[in-house]
Amino acid sequence: MAQIAVIGAGMAGIGAALALQARGRDVTVIDRLWPGEGTSHGNAGLIQAEAAEP
Numbered sequence: 001m002a003q004i005a006v007i008g009a010g011m012a013g014i015g016a017a018l019a020l021q022a023r024g025r026d027v028t029v030i031d032r033l034w035p036g037e038g039t040s041h042g043n044a045g046l047i048q049a050e051a052a053e054p
Helices: 011-022
Strands: 003-007 026-030
Touching: 003 011, 011 026
Parallel strands: 003 026
Antiparallel strands: none
């Protein structure tokens, strides 16, 4: 099975990696920061709407 690399450990990257792992894929997450440290305000707004400006 092919290995998949996800670039970015923000909300979208970790979510994609977890979804791929749930489907049996071998996933490596690559980021210069620790997971979640580079999360954008736009992606965080999906979880906490009052934290994001329209």
